[in-house]
Amino acid sequence: MNDTVKLEHNFFTLMGQAQQFTVDRAALKKRFRTLQREYHPDRFAAKTPQEQRLAVQFSAHLNTAFATLDNPVKRATHMLELSGVTIDHQNSTIKDPVFLMQQMETREAFDDARADNDLPALESLLNQVNSQFQACQQDFAALFDASQLSASADEKNVRDTVGKMQFYEKLSDELTSLIRSLTQ
């Protein structure tokens, strides 16, 4: 197949960002919009089917790149992939007992507050989860930049940190949508 555009698979390069966890969101969005303005299929609507197909491909790739860099968990996963570490989110397990215990407690608090429709409790839980999520992101940034994944111990540690981030993100989403449905 020679009909595919060579897609740049390093999203940091594609989006003109330094390859690090902290991204400049304003610059990211600006870059995304500049590229979409040039390559969105709408710019090719009056052109030939082949040009349209190439544009759809490239535009879809830009959408994926933006969505990846814009989201902390996806961004971290992408950074690991670029370093040759793949994460299987479905099958990875975290063995940190302190973290696991803490999560079980959070879950219980969540279930209780949900059962009681206890809005203040849910909101305070959300604040707590979000700050843990933030802290976890800072851990990742520190770990990744310090080690650059040189030692396998670091790799395990970094992997776990991404797993925890994913955990917090999911919990935060669930809490947010529950709170929204209760306040309507």
Add this chain to the structure above:
Amino acid sequence: MALLQISEPGQSPVPHQFKRAIGIDLGTTNSLVAAVANKGGADNGVAKVINDAEGRAILPSVVHYNDSGAQCVGYEAQAIAADDPFNTLASFKRLMGRGLNDVSDTSQFQIVTPNNALADSTNKNDVIRIATAAGEVTATQASAEILKCLTARAADALGGAIEGAVITVPAYFDDAQRQATKDAATLAGLNVLRLINEPTAAAVAYGLDKADDRYIVVYDLGGGTFDVSILQLSEGVFEVLSTGGNSALGGDDFDLAIVQWALSQANISAEQLSAQEYRRLLIDARAAKESLTDNDSVAVSIQSSLVVWAGELSRETFDGLIDTLVTATIAACKASLNDADLTAGEIADVVLVGGSTRVPLVRERVTALFQQAPKTDVDPDQVVALGAAIQADSLIGNNRDSDLLLLDVIPLSLGIETMGGLVEKIIHRNTSIPSTRAQEFTTYKDGQTALAVHVVQGERDLVSDCRSLARFELRGIPPMVAGAARIEVVFNVDADGILDVSAKEAITGVSAHVQVKPSYGLEESEIAQMLKASYSHASEDRDARMLAEQRVEAEGLVDAVNMALAQDGHLLNDAERTEIDAAIAAALAIAGQSDAQAISDAVAALGRVTDTFATRRMDQSVRAALQGKSIDDVADGSL
């Protein structure tokens, strides 16, 4: 063809050529067509609605059939409706892309056809077919008649064949309904540049795409439907945050309220009037409603064989009659605000769509809710068509300076069925489109050689709660132990929100593919069949037009290839260059003859041999863009 036309900054590759592009508001009750006039002409780049020969902008979305097919549309069909209700279809947009399963409320199709005459071939999973004198008809076919009529009107007004169209659809339309709309355009022989959401079109007509980031409410009260949409404009990108409304509430209900009032004042019942007398009263009621927009009171009368009654309807009384109806629309606005997680005070603009928004009480209530006067400068009947025309003009390439770019999101999640009737979402709702996602699956039994892929749309976890879009099978997987096969399923959603799914087994390369033609849509072969049937009427005209079109296309392609060769010939080796030169010569030779098919084949052949060239040019352009050079340094935006 496959060429990126790259030229010197500030220079167009070809002298600017005006292309005829139209915007169509394909409405439930009424449809309209609009276009942006050629720059330099009298109307200098302004979007205008195109009227029919009688000077009417609106085409009622009504089609009348007789035994030779679709006999007439619009006002003409509306006039026949009373005499021949069984063969006259109205409001068929309600059935676009819908199967019996979707239409739980049978009143939905009684609006379309009073006799409830669903064709025998309609089974639960199929698209609804209605029996008429012309045979079984789908909503897609009826819509195609409306599109044909509007396209012909526009071609007359603009002085030539229409090269592209933007058609509007409700924001809540799902994949099947969007596909059905595209199918209708195909049947009408219309090239669809893009389907855009109605509320987005209305916002574009007001030039809001050039505004700062904000939230916009579009309040659309049509004849028979009410829709409210909340849009977010963020750096020139429109996103639909929430939609709501009532598919059985519209301006027609205001008319009915006046009819009920007059009947009770005259102390008679509707049954005591003849059909004709009742129709007359309904028409008078509508006129009274319109009159009350500018007057404080209006005379209403009933003339029947039993009673002659004359009275005066004041604005105050009328407001009282429609109070509950208007309150219901305001409640829907509040619900949509909630869904979008916004308060009324956060809304920067309120855009009114639909003729019924002229009613003073509606404007009063909307103003009170959003604490600001709604936008009303653009005719609310025309605003959607005008926005579509502006977008069409930009897409076809007439307006090179236009910065208008509508980035859309997918309204509902797409996924496939996995074990236990569960849905695995592959593309989540609100993902920016176009979008490509791949997911790997495996076999669950030893020796399994086939895999059924069931594509569904919706937010729920169970397949039974989602809408089934398509099923296909991947066969010929070599027998392996369970879990050894690696099957990659790829979803591609284009900029119109239409899906294409393929599946491939990684080890053997066995693949299967389906362009999602939902169970509710029309099969490709069905469309071909319908197209053939419609061609047979005026085959000679069409042949001549086809030949002319093919010649234009061949010449355009050859010009473009030559231009590309002059600029980027160095991207090719000698053998490739020779092959392209030969294909150009062949295309030119055949274009001089009168065989449309042969020309089309030659164009296709030239397109094929320039594929690689086009790709290299695109790569070159993208690489340059990525190196941080301004795009303007490599191209003038006319890729």
